[in-house]
Amino acid sequence: MFNFTVRPRRLFGPGRRWVIAVPLLWLTLFFLLPFGIVLKISLSQAAISIPPYSAVFDYANETLNIILTFGNYLFLATDSLYVSAYWGSVKIALLATVLCLLIGYPMAYAMARAPAHWQLVLLLLVMLPSWTSFLIRVYAWMGILSNNGLINNVLIWAGLIDSPIRMLNTNFAVILGIVYAYLPFMVLPLYANLTRLDVSLLEAASDLGSRKLNTLLRVTLPLSKGGIIAGSMLVFIPAVGEFVIPELLGGPSTLMIGKVLWAEFFHNRDWPVASALAMVMLAILIVPIALFHRYQSRELEE
């Protein structure tokens, strides 16, 4: 590891540049650049044309006219619908993340402490649902929660209730759906982190007379901070922009920004407002994304 900076250059002479260029160019063109375009469109005006927005840069008579419209952002800030949609998304995502952590942490802990030959089976069991289909797993809850669904039918049959409880199309259903869909992504980084935990530290704590709960709170939890952050971000960030779950499980009162953006884009065909919504969402999420990136790159460099 001493001549780390020298070796690669020797190893990968002229071809090196190409190996770097291909993924860098692809991701710049298809991931980074599009954000610039979203920013541009968010500063244009909706127009009845194809595509449905006004030009931002206009070159005519040897002059370049740049017309920036900040109206879309002003519109978002003043209309209470959008403000409460952002607030609602963050609130629901936060609640779901905390619930995921409360369920996922003990699961990951038990997996990491399980006998070695069981760990692979348990890991596959936790991950398998996420490899099936997101859409279908959300759909499963529609049949369970609806007014004539499984839970209500069973409760009525048992004589516990007379009329069905409304569970589908509520915020409760949305949070349940997010917890259900994203739980594997919470357990995975926690498990990866907890398996690397040095058991001798726990033994040392117990030898020094620390109680189990005390060890958990003051040794295990701080040591698994990285896994907690990674898992929470893997749930929270996508959940804020979630569209499928509030659309299928939520009701008319469920205000989430992903659903609003979808409606602005597909139903109102207001591309500039949809772009502004995306930019503001990105601004809200930039700190969590940076936090996640810091953890991930630390993982990659270890």
Added chain:
Amino acid sequence: MRKSSFSGVMLIAGLLFLYLPMLVLVVYSFNSSRLVTVWAGFSTRWYFELMRDEQILSAVWISLRIAFFSASMAVCLGTMAAFVMVRFARFRGKTALSSMVTAPLVMPEVITGLSLLLLFVHMAQLIGWPEDRGMVTIWIAHTTFCSAYVAVVVASRLREVDLSIEEAAMDLGARPLRTFFQITLPMIAPALAAGWLLAFTLSLDDLVIASFVSGPGATTLPMVVFSSVRMGVSPKINALATLIIMAVSLATLMAWYVMRRSESRRRQAMLQDMTAGR
């Protein structure tokens, strides 16, 4: 598990929580009634109706093709990105590359979908391509976010691989490209397979991004399922769900069998490959 029975109970409860809804889906796919929620006897009629549904069948075929090509391209791009991040020392753009590899893992789909659509619209205006959106634009979109997942999976494996074997090959005069294909590639092959499968399932499953960048000609399976599910529960979708769950379970069982047979060191490495995925 013996030390902490609470976490053991939570693990079992968590697994039940994950699997019971899927079990309900499977059970009701064999219900003869159109009302998914009322049991009216065993029947396989919905599977036959599913097989006769032209719209679903053609969507399956489109989705499988897109997923195959997206996964294949994502493995190429993702492996290159992983190789650059793990094997190359600092260079200009390394931070940018690593950010662009981790950000798609968490980026909300509506943002990715919208931004790519706007890019395609702009490109069409500027250079006249892509003329109309469809399978190719979905392929580009899926390749982009899937290659990020592949890069993470492959990078974690690359870090485990003994560098001295590659160095030995090159000291003996093998050119870098030959070293990569004859030495490195066989050693990271399990991670490439895991990355390809992960990318394949991610592409097959994507609704939101595909809805944004798709055109009139290309309706993928999740798009058909979504428009049907929006109207309420339908036993045909339950039958489809059962088939998907069975296929994934079978593939996982096979993967488990392969991993169990391979020596424990390799298994540990593969375990790490998988955990790096998400």
